[in-house]
Amino acid sequence: MAKGKMKKADIGGDDEPDLTPMIDVIFLLIIFFLIAGKMIQAGRPKIDVPIAAEAIKADKDARRIEFTVDSQGNLYFLESHIGDVSNPQPLTEKIEERRTLLGADASKLQVYLRVDSEATYGDVKRVMGACAKAKQQKILFAAYTTES
Amino acid sequence: MPAPELEEDSVDLTPMIDVVFLLLIFFMVTMKIVQEETELIVPLPASSQSSEPPEFPPTNIEIEIKFGGVVIADGLPMSDGPDDRNLTKLSQHLLRNGQTVMNDPNAKVIINIRPEGLARHKYTMNVLNSLTTANKELEKMYEQRGTPKEERRLLTTIMFQ
Numbered sequence: 001m002a003k004g005k006m007k008k009a010d011i012g013g014d015d016e017p018d019l020t021p022m023i024d025v026i027f028l029l030i031i032f033f034l035i036a037g038k039m040i041q042a043g044r045p046k047i048d049v050p051i052a053a054e055a056i057k058a059d060k061d062a063r064r065i066e067f068t069v070d071s072q073g074n075l076y077f078l079e080s081h082i083g084d085v086s087n088p089q090p091l092t093e094k095i096e097e098r099r100t101l102l103g104a105d106a107s108k109l110q111v112y113l114r115v116d117s118e119a120t121y122g123d124v125k126r127v128m129g130a131c132a133k134a135k136q137q138k139i140l141f142a143a144y145t146t147e148s
Numbered sequence: 149m150p151a152p153e154l155e156e157d158s159v160d161l162t163p164m165i166d167v168v169f170l171l172l173i174f175f176m177v178t179m180k181i182v183q184e185e186t187e188l189i190v191p192l193p194a195s196s197q198s199s200e201p202p203e204f205p206p207t208n209i210e211i212e213i214k215f216g217g218v219v220i221a222d223g224l225p226m227s228d229g230p231d232d233r234n235l236t237k238l239s240q241h242l243l244r245n246g247q248t249v250m251n252d253p254n255a256k257v258i259i260n261i262r263p264e265g266l267a268r269h270k271y272t273m274n275v276l277n278s279l280t281t282a283n284k285e286l287e288k289m290y291e292q293r294g295t296p297k298e299e300r301r302l303l304t305t306i307m308f309q
Contacts, residue, residue: 019161026168050186050270052235054280055186107203112187117270121213124272128308140187141272 044068045076050117052143064110064140065098067091069127071118085123086129095134107137114142188276190306206256206305209245211238213263217271230271235278241301242282249301250289262309279303 045068058064067078073085082090099106111131115124129141212220217230219238226238242259249255259279263272283302290300 019165021166021169023161026165026172030168030171031176033172033178049185050273052186052273052280053234054190054277054284055188058187060183063208084279114185115269117268117273119269121267121269121272122185122265124269125265125308139190141190141276143188143274143277144183145186 004041016128019104044079045070045074045114047071047114047116048143049114051145051147052141053145055143055145057114058098059110062110063098063102063105063108064112066112066114067094067127068114068125069116069119069123071116073119075127080109085126088126091127092130092134095131095136099134099136109136111136111139112142175309188273188280204256205252206243206258207248209242209257209259211259211261211275213271213275214259214269215264215266216260217274219275222272227274233274233277234281235274237282238275238278239285243277243285246282246286246303247289250286253255255302256305257305258305258307260309268279279306 047068047070066078069085070076074081075083075085075088075091077090077094082094095109095111099109102109113124113127113131115127128139210222211226214220217227218225219227219235221238221241224237224241226235226241228237245257249257261272261275263275283304286302287300
């Protein structure tokens with residue numbers, strides 16, 4: 001044992017543990033959480049979407065247009081406020097605009113609706129009606145698969 | 149003879165490690181808050197409605213969603229209270245109808261969902277979730293029978309009232 005200690009001292013090793021690998025690992029972990037967490041998407045309206053265990057992961061390659069309806073009936077296109085559900089005309093226009101841009105691929109367009117779990121069906125119905133008016137055939141409702 | 153006190157040349161890393169740990173804890177907690185959103189697909193009536201009148205009258209399943217979250221299908225209560233998210237009874241009811249469609253090529257089912265105007269969106273989502281559960285079960289049954297995908301008839305005709 002004493003021999004071993006002597007050897008360590010000879011090499012010039014410190015008695016304190018070397019913290020460098022630990023710091024390296026912690027920095028790596030921070031970078032991981034930064035990237036994996038994606039943080040909160042800046043500007044996206046904060047709502048509490050409902051829970052649906054059968055909901056599936058979004059198709060990243062799909063052509064989609066995103067709207068948000070909060071519990072007060074406010075309507076957002078991505079992060080910008082475009083009115084409220086009592087007049088969903090801007091939503092229809094946005095969908096029509098996108099469908100025109102897509103041309104032949106218009107049928108592949110997906111409308112992704114982020115609706116607050118406390119929003120009323122009356123509000124959702126107006127939004128669905130506006131989607132149907134723009135000849136949209138399929139809509140997707142945002143959901144969490146589990147409680148956070 | 150006591151060893152002479154050595155001057156510490158290296159930088160004291162303790163405050164940095166403290167800060168780094170705090171950062172790590174912060175990011176770990178933030179990551180829990182950010183939950184990934186998933187989606188439930190709903191075909192709108194326009195896509196599933198045919199202009200031609202059906203040769204055989206379809207079976208209509210009437211699903212009512214009350215303001216307080218109570219779900220009634222064809223006059224029968226389907227939810228065990230407003231917190232019943234899975235609506236197992238409704239899934240089974242839908243599955244039974246789905247099996248009828250599976251066994252009879254002329255059978256057709258239309259699902260009419262009638263939520264009250266002030267019913268919360270989460271209750272509608274519970275019904276759609278239950279419908280997806282039933283469709284998944286039907287898919288499994290078709291799979292067992294070896295039915296090709298294009299011949300599988302799922303419960304996809306939904307009408308919102």
